[in-house]
Amino acid sequence: MPSPSSLRRALLACAALGLAGAGATAAAQGAAAPATPGWPAKSLRIIVGFPPGSSPDLTARTFSEPLSRALGQPVIVENKVGAGGNIGADTVAKATDGHTIGLFINGNLTIARLLNPQVTYDPARDLAPLSLIGVSPLVLTVPVGQKDVPATGDARAFLDAARAAGDRWSYGTPGVGTVGHLGTELLKARTGIDPLHVPYPGYPQVATAMGGGQLQMALLPPALALSQERAGKLKRIGVTSAGRSTLAPEVPSLAEAGVRDFQLEIWNAFAAPVSMPAPVRARLSAVIGEIARSPEVRDKLFQQGWQAVGSSAEGLANRMQADTAAMARVIREQKISAQ
Template sequence: MTFTLSRRSLLTAALAASCMATSAFAADNWPSKPLHLIVGFPAGSSPDLTARALAEPLEKALGQTIIVENKVGAGGNIAGEYVAKADDHTFSVMINGNMTIAKLLNPAVRYNPLTDLQPVSLIGVAPLVLVAPASAPEGKAFFDAAAKAGSKWSYGSPGVGTVGHLGMELLKSRSKLKPEHIPYAGYPQVFNGIQGGDLQLSMLPPALAMAQIQAGKLRGIGVTSAARSPLAPGLPSLKELGVNNYDLEIWNAVAAPKSMAKAHVERLAAAVGEIVRSPEMRARLAAQGWQAVGSSPEGLTNRIDADVKALGTIIKEQNIRAQ
């Protein structure tokens, strides 16, 4: 049987094919205008330095201008909310808290990172370093002394709901340590508290901790990552010291709004990953206190899920709320 198409049918089919081709070209033409890279912290901060280091090579990779914008406030959550509602030519460099537990710590936060943002790529990771006064014993001897002291010992953090606070509460839940929490205004004040004898332990970022350890002003006990870290050479993991099922790192990553198509998220992730793993970027991140990673969206999703499970449990059990 033979079918004959009318002239009108042929014209309709041609127009449909043309529209499909135009739509496909538009989809593949992303980004079609300058991209906005949002940072929730001030100029000169670690997330800002990372974003600006990424911007130039990303411009070359994506073929569009990238405008870095600082939207500061609420511990990075103002930027998180902005990105969650943005168009598909906006993305962000965020820290782990803004992509994981922001809503758990503060129900008033006006975005949900787990549903309103898309993970793109992990950039860098770093453990926290468990530190004590320089006169403290090392390794397992320190844990024995801390367990014996119980709540007579105190630890400091830069505030309720910070990773230093949550990390220590997680450690308490998985060990015999029971020190009391004393929140401070920031890490420098925590360091002064240890130096002054008001605190017996704390968890500090490696860039801050290692300088003081090497100067003989603090004792490094161990790192919170599952294995040893090149950012804290010579220090064992807490797992090596007998703390089971403990793996906690701080990290930064690229996030996108839900409005960005999956294909574009994957293209952005591939570009970010390649840049982050380059020797030049590895060196720049190491100078900022990060171990370069670069990951797929799925890899970052797995990291988010693990953090939410571990820290979310502590937040809910102890009803912790950010101040």
């Protein structure tokens, strides 16, 4: 079996290469968007592959109004839910109207087809990068009030209990192949815990299931984890960043609990179908990147649990390439399949 450290290095390399590429190209992206005479001729659709109220949905809706102002046309967010966001991604990949883009999470733009060759779109072939929007660690979160599940905030005590429970415990994610799934599999390799994987349509459903006693743990986005903790349903016990995150500075990193050098990030991004004309994609990339870097939207993204990036198309392409290689290695070494 591959060593846990080799899996960790794969994800660390992914994060480092991706952020370097995104940062360099975000600064280079000009403020002025290229001219596209006659476009847009109608409303722009933003397809989201997750339910209303989910993190991708909130991000898309954050952009809809400023993007509408910039383009002079309505911007409509449409939810196409299922298959860990891949149904929405397939909808975007097949769009030919020149007025459809998508807001995606990591997995949809990286390893979807590597994990399952039956996926009907190829992110590298069918989707054109526009802009990396935000990055975030995940938060190891546990239910409050479940017997034998320590919810004191002590990650060491929780991991000890998880090791003792073996496969009697379960963890939830927004789907097979998402970063929450692959990251928990990496955490299992690093710590010796062995909970069973249960996929759900999105993170809100994972949180609801955990609060209802169906799950014993999950890696959740910081904003959702915090809101559930404030409601008294869940407890945050560790972030997956290398050190404490500015998104949740009061929560210790898992490295502080002895999970050394464990680092994992989620991100979201806009992409378009390759059928969209290149000048239109260039304009959208410039406009979306500028919106993401604006103080108003940066603040909103931070409140949603994201550190804003607003990269160029090239920056997102670099991140996609780095993450695809790193996540493919995790899938291969942990023998993860779509089944």
